Structure formats: C-alpha cells, structure tokens
Amino acid sequence: MKEMISVALIGLGRLGISHVGNLLKIRNFNLGIVCDNKLEIAQEVAMKYGIPQYTERPEDIFEDESIQAVVIVSSTTTHFELVTGALKAGKAVFVEKPLTLDLEESLKIEQVLVETNGFCQIGFMRRFDFDYMEAKRAINEGAIGQPIYFKSISRDPYAPPLSFIERSGGIFIDLMIHDIDLAHYLMGTTVSEIAAFGSIIKYPEFSQVGDVDQALAFLKFENGYIGDLEGSRNAFYGYDVRTEVIGTEGTLLIGSNRKSNVQILTDSGNRHEIIPVFQERFTSAYVNELSAFANAIEQGLPSLATVSDSIRALKVAHAATQSFKQNGVLIPTNA
Secondary structure, eight states: OHHHHHHEEOOOOOHHHHHHHTTTOTTEEEEEEOOOSSSSHHHHHHHHHTEEEEESSSHHHTTTTTOOEEOOOSSSHHHHHHHHHHHTTTOOEESSSOOOOSSHHHHHHHHHHHHHHEEEEEEGGGOOOOOOOHHHHHHHTTSSSSEEEEEEEEESSSSSHHHHHTTTTOHHHHHHHHHHHHHHHHHHEEEEEEEEEEEEESGGGGGGGTSSEEEEEEEEETTTEEEEEESSOOOTTEEEEEEEEESOEEEEEEOEEEEEEEEEEETTEEEEEEOOSSSHTTHHHHHHHHHHHHHHHHHTTSSOOHHHHHHHHHHHHHHHHHHHHHHHHHOOOOH
C-alpha cells in the first residue's frame, strides 16, 4: 500500500475552511498542518478537525521536510511569496485562482517552476466539474462540430465586502477569470482581443476602488471565432453559472442555477430552488480538483490547470480591465 501524501494548507478563510473538509475526503492525502496569519483561527480549525499541527508561520511548513504538498488559499496578494517559497522548498503546490494579480509576478513564478522542476496546479475548479468535463469530452469527440461561439455567465447573489473588492484585482480578474479560462479550455484556442464594459448598479461604494458590480465583455479568438462574457454581483436570487458553446453541427448548454430538478407547481405558478452559494454549485468540483492534485503528485502526472493556463487567462483579464477603463476599446491580449 502506498504511503499517504503529507499536505499542509495555508489560509483559513471561507474557502480555506471548505478545502480543509475537502482534503480530509481524499484517500491519498494526510492533512498534517494548517496555517493562518491569525494563530487562534489555525488552532481552532486544527482542534475541530483533528489536525496534528497548526501555525501562523508559512516558514514552518516550508522547513518541514515531511510535508510534500501545500494548498494555498490565502489572499491573492500573498500568493507570490507563498508559491515561490513552497516551490523552492521542494513542495508541490495547489493555489487558488488567480495565481497573482500582477502579471510580472506570475511570470516569475513560471520561471521558478522551471528552475525547481516543480509542480503547480491552479484552482480553476470549473474544469473539474462533471458538467464541464462532459462538455469538453463532447467537444473533443466532435459532437457539435467546430466550436464557433462561446457564451458564459457568472452571477453572484451579492458582493463581497469592500475590503475584499479593493484587493481583488477587480471584477474581470476576480470573478470573470473563471469564464476566460473556460473559454480557452472549451474553445481550444486563445482569446486574442477583448472589449469590456461595466457599471455600478447596486454597490456605489465600488467607485471608491475603481471597480463595478456588473460587467460585459466581447471576445475575439485567434482562430477568428467570437464570444461574450457576463459577470455580475447582483443576482439576488442565488448563484448562477451557465455556459453555452455553439458549434457548426450543434450547441452545448452547460450548467444550471437549479439546486435540484424538483419543480413546485402551485396556483400562483411554478418554481424551483436555486443554488444559494458557489460552494454548493461546485461541491464535487472542489473535491475533484484536489483529488487530481493528489493523483498527479502520486503518479507523476502533469498539472491539469497549469501556471501557463493562469498566465494566459490573466493577460486577457488585464486586457479586459484596460478596455473597460477606456470605454470599451478593443484591446489585444497578447496571450
């Protein structure tokens, strides 16, 4: 029987704590230590989940030779130092998207990855969702012919606090980078130009940090095909992620905002429950991506969501932000 992979987790916010539970479900991972910059939170989580060690110092993890892998779920502004520190310490790395906000930092991580012959997987969890994996398989098998149009919607029921928004990189980098990555993943080509627009509908305080709560982008791909993306912080009815890929011989409709397939019919009409938060929509995808991370380490497989994938998406997201600031001018992505 193979030995379990000893893994550490850094960052115990909302998603980080979810990942603690996800890691404990994976047969070939042993979660040995958790880390947060607030030691009392790390201690509380360790005690609750029966994790042997906790710390507020990432260095304790990097210096621990028994730790083979690190899952980084801390603020994006900390990613550069943590990812490079982990790679230089010989740890396999899983890091939530975006890899960094600054493109130069992402390129430096790519260089460190090469220099250390390391492993890094980016948290593009939608790639590991059953519906999107099935859509990718169908496209690869030619079920819809040649994909020619991509359409994606990402709507959050409400916005994070302003303290998060001001360090998030903005709606195109924080929220819509998932849709950009899916565009590359499903269309099999790269966005070459983008025109983006945005407005503030519900959260006037966003103007203080130059962000918007509603955005739209038009895409041109390298192969000449096109698409569009919508990002929203205003879907009060629930969490809503859907994608459409139009091909020369058919169309794929991916995803739903339904919590279940049960409809309730009454004399006032019909209704169904809507997914309330993103963790619920992608519950299995979050487990699947960490399971893929473990399998890649165990079997020496390549990353299924690479640093190069993240850089390509980040270039497009930066171009979208630039376009928005220039009132929708078409911007080359150089991705």
